[in-house]
Amino acid sequence: xxxxxxxxxxxxxxxxxxxxxxxxxxxxxxxxxxxxxxxxxxxxxxxxxxxxxxxxxxxxxxxxxxxxxxxxxxxxxxxxxxxxxxxxxxxxxxxxxxxxxxxxxxxxxxxxxxxxxxxxxxxxxxxxxxxxxxxxxxxxxxxxxxxxxxxxxxxxxxxxxxxxxxxxxxxxxxxxxxxxxxxxxxxxxxxxxxxxxxxxxxxxxxxxxxxxxxxxxxxxxxxxxxxxxxxxxxxxxxxxxxxxxxxxxxxxxxxxxxxxxxxxxxxxxxxxxxxxxxxxxxxxxxxxxxxxxxxxxxxxxxxxxxxxxxxxxxxxxxxxxxxxxxxxxxxxxxxxxxxxxxxxxxxxxxxxxxxxxxxxx
Numbered sequence: 001x002x003x004x005x006x007x008x009x010x011x012x013x014x015x016x017x018x019x020x021x022x023x024x025x026x027x028x029x030x031x032x033x034x035x036x037x038x039x040x041x042x043x044x045x046x047x048x049x050x051x052x053x054x055x056x057x058x059x060x061x062x063x064x065x066x067x068x069x070x071x072x073x074x075x076x077x078x079x080x081x082x083x084x085x086x087x088x089x090x091x092x093x094x095x096x097x098x099x100x101x102x103x104x105x106x107x108x109x110x111x112x113x114x115x116x117x118x119x120x121x122x123x124x125x126x127x128x129x130x131x132x133x134x135x136x137x138x139x140x141x142x143x144x145x146x147x148x149x150x151x152x153x154x155x156x157x158x159x160x161x162x163x164x165x166x167x168x169x170x171x172x173x174x175x176x177x178x179x180x181x182x183x184x185x186x187x188x189x190x191x192x193x194x195x196x197x198x199x200x201x202x203x204x205x206x207x208x209x210x211x212x213x214x215x216x217x218x219x220x221x222x223x224x225x226x227x228x229x230x231x232x233x234x235x236x237x238x239x240x241x242x243x244x245x246x247x248x249x250x251x252x253x254x255x256x257x258x259x260x261x262x263x264x265x266x267x268x269x270x271x272x273x274x275x276x277x278x279x280x281x282x283x284x285x286x287x288x289x290x291x292x293x294x295x296x297x298x299x300x301x302x303x304x305x306x307x308x309x310x311x312x313x314x315x316x317x318x319x320x321x322x323x324x325x326x327x328x329x330x331x332x333x334x335x336x337x338x339x340x341x342x343x344x345x346x347x348x349x350x351x352x353x354x355x356x357x358x359x360x361x
Contacts, residue, residue: 026104031122031145031237034113038132041117046081047132054085054130055106059099066095068181068255069126070206072136085130088205091183092252093125101126122237129239139212140239141219149233149246155190156230162190163198163245167221170202171243175213178257182206182213185251198232200245208240216241331355 041047053075069089076082087105089098105121105128113119120129122145129135153159166188173184185201204213220236220243228234233246244250334355335342344352 026108027101027124029124029147029235030105030108031147032109032112033120033143033145034116035118035120035131035143036116038117040115042115046076046078047083047117050076050081050083051130054083055110058085058087058102058106058128066098068206068257069093069098070181072207080132083130083132084135085128086135086205087126087128088203089126090124090201090251091181091203091254092185092201094255097125102128120239122235122242127237127239127242135239137207138240139208139216141216143239144220144223145237146223146227147235147237148228149231151232153230153232158190159198159232160230162188163200166198166200167202167217167243167245170200171214171217171221174202174204174217175210177206179206180257181254182208183254185254187249196247198245198247199249199251200243201251202241202243204241213241217243 041051054073057073057075058071069091071085071087073085073087074082087102089101093101101123105123105126108123109119109121109128112121118129118131118133120143121127166186170184170186174182177183182204183201184203185199187197187199190196190198202217204216208216216238220238220241223236224234227236233244235244236242332338338351342354344354346352
């Protein structure tokens with residue numbers, strides 16, 4: 001009997017050890033909406049197989065590709081069986097925390113909406129939704145959910161004023177963020193000298209435009225009056241956006257985004273044209289200078305050649321002229337005393353005689 005009780009206690013202890021991590025790791029405030037309008041699927045249907053594929057891909061994707069906590073998945077070719085899914089982790093969750101949250105959201109949705117074709121679940125740190133229609137890029141405010149703290153503000157007027165300004169600023173920051181993540185979180189002092197802050201965060205799915213994100217957060221902010229007006233804490237959930245505020249710090253530093261790429265050296269058309277024009281001017285100047293230098297060298301060489309030739313011809317002419325100059329005695333001897341035998345004829349300047357060169361040489 002004692003042995004049986006010991007085995008039972010051991011079995012109970014091991015069972016509790018197995019269940020405690022799952023119980024403590026899950027979000028006790030998980031919210032969901034299992035939409036009945038689109039209908040249900042059967043356990044052995046193609047739709048069920050496609051949904052399981054979505055969950056499997058989401059687990060694999062979140063393990064290997066963080067994508068800053070945003071996933072857009074689609075499975076199925078048939079209109080009736082196609083499933084589109086969107087998952088979004090809060091901006092301060094890292095890859096491991098995001099993966100844990102999505103796994104818990106999948107488990108909770110399987111339990112709460114086992115056969116619904118369309119469902120959405122809001123975990124504290126992530127949102128998961130799927131449907132048999134296009135949901136990517138579509139801003140949707142319903143269905144929604146709200147979680148209230150149940151604690152009223154001690155000074156509602158001061159609290160609401162500080163909260164309204166804070167949520168307006170954060171909504172503008174989140175909406176104006178880039179396509180990687182639309183998330184903002186910060187705090188504000190309730191009133192000077194009170195040393196009490198209100199903390200808040202806002203987030204949209206990042207594929208939304210700035211206008212759609214702003215509209216979603218404005219609608220969510222408007223839901224405070226009907227859900228948790230003058231309370232010190234609240235979570236407003238919408239399919240395309242979420243907001244939350246508390247009087248205690250509930251968020252961490254946002255996961256850093258990659259640094260933006262450096263801008264190109266010239267970002268406009270005028271800069272490019274100016275650069276091109278500068279290059280053309282420099283090249284043209286260099287080419288022009290080289291052409292002018294070549295022409296000058298050619299002219300100089302040609303003049304030098306002509307001058308040298310003229311100098312040579314002058315020397316030759318002088319030599320020839322000198323060679324023809326003889327005194328009278330030499331001429332008389334060369335013509336045999338102006339002999340008629342040496343006379344060649346009569347010209348305009350007088351008689352012409354032949355001479356004996358040997359005499360001159």
